[in-house]
Amino acid sequence: MRTVKAFAPATVANVSCGFDILGFAIEGMGDTVQLIENNSQELRVVSITGDGGRLPLDAAKNTCSVAIQALLDELGIRLGLDIHLEKGLPLGSGMGSSAASAVAALVAVNELLENPLEKKDLLPFAILAEKVACGAGHADNVAPSLLGGFVLIRDYHPLDVIKLPVPSELHCVLLHPHYELRTEDSRSVLRDQIPLKYSTIQSGNVGGLVSGLFLSDYGLISRSLRDVIAEPYRAVLIPGFYEVREAIKSAGSLGMGISGSGPTLFSLCQGESSIPGIISAARKVYESMGLGVDAYHSAINTRGAFVIE
């Protein structure tokens, strides 16, 4: 029986001013999916590790099997597969957990079928799986998890995804406080209507951030990492948000934002030298509030998802 294993990285979506349109991928942390052909002509989610028993084994609900089924339907293929999922990133943390699972599953099944689709053409199936998992078919986690690097979702109708350059010294710190935040809550605080002037400010910063990535201008990236639309409402749900941002700024953070819909915070920085200071400054703030925090750091992952074996 044929077998394939693939890995897809964790991601940061809603990158500050790039609310709903910008995401990037992280090195090292991510999900692994192994597929083993079976004789049943059915998809079976056989094992999930690292999820604390929280993810569904029901193939109609699991993001891996939903993504694979969508791809098989499109190709008109029936295939029996045992799916083994190893979660390598925390659920509900805002680091693109469901996206990484769906993307790893798609890359694996595409390899098993000897790559009938190009990598980027797997994206619509991953978005569909996100819709099942999260209720909304966003692409700002699945696109960077699949393609790597910084990714701009210019439009959804039709899908228009642009890979942006990644300055070589750009690093990321992720701060995951031991605190639960429901995505529903994070969504419900957003306003349907916003002032026109905020939209103009947001657009200016998106233009600045994109320019900063193309120019490897870390100062411009730093000045552009401002979100006037979602962050002011979401930050109040995240204990210590402004205190952490202030503390890590003087430690060399180029800017900080909410990863996805939180509670994880991301900070970008230039080079690795400021990372220990950023983590230590953040830890102090969380400790003062009696909150534990998992800190993680990496370069920006420019490879995206890949086949392991």
Add this chain to the structure above:
Amino acid sequence: MRTVKAFAPATVANVSCGFDILGFAIEGMGDTVQLIENNSQELRVVSITGDGGRLPLDAAKNTCSVAIQALLDELGIRLGLDIHLEKGLPLGSGMGSSAASAVAALVAVNELLENPLEKKDLLPFAILAEKVACGAGHADNVAPSLLGGFVLIRDYHPLDVIKLPVPSELHCVLLHPHYELRTEDSRSVLRDQIPLKYSTIQSGNVGGLVSGLFLSDYGLISRSLRDVIAEPYRAVLIPGFYEVREAIKSAGSLGMGISGSGPTLFSLCQGESSIPGIISAARKVYESMGLGVDAYHSAINTRGAFVIE
């Protein structure tokens, strides 16, 4: 007596999705300001040509003298100057008329003073003059008129202006219908509050347009030239807007928008070959409505304002 003459180009502001934050400069068309030192220690607007007698000779109201006075005040210099302004672009057309006058005046006086300021540092004085001339201190005309090329105004507080690259084959067609449109009307139709989803779409297109300029990707530029925030309200004030856009699209227009606050329309295109077809298609639409139109085309001006002699 010392004398200096400077030229500043016409500009397109509010470049589609780049409402209030993106502008670019045009080749050839623009204003010329000649300064001649006098013994009076006063600024005198001595002559204005090409304005049909509409611009004020009062030094407290003329955009040239206001800009020069602001610069002299900053430097703590008193100087007597006779100002001669040759308007080389139509007033109230949406091609940055007041901006070109102010910028030409500033570049001239800076040269006369042997360049105490770098070119880019003249910008705040031009913005101040815009405030006097138009009631709003926007920078998306003065910045490209001064610096040339495509310019992003990331922020005003403090001012953060980013020069974007210009793809070598990018050309512009300007269509100036014989039709008056008051800037006040064009402003009053805008909404103070907009849907959050429109802001996200606008940001995505700004990111796409900026990326397209960096990548010289004309297809991406074309797809990104969409304004969902100002254009839908302003287009109804401009006769034939949608008909012209449709007609020139099939003639090779990458996209069309309202130049500044109109009524001039701009279209971007790749290379010069499609220009005659675009102009002819637009003329037909205007003729069918009984409207005359002045058509103009040029490459994107990357030089900005300069000293003539």
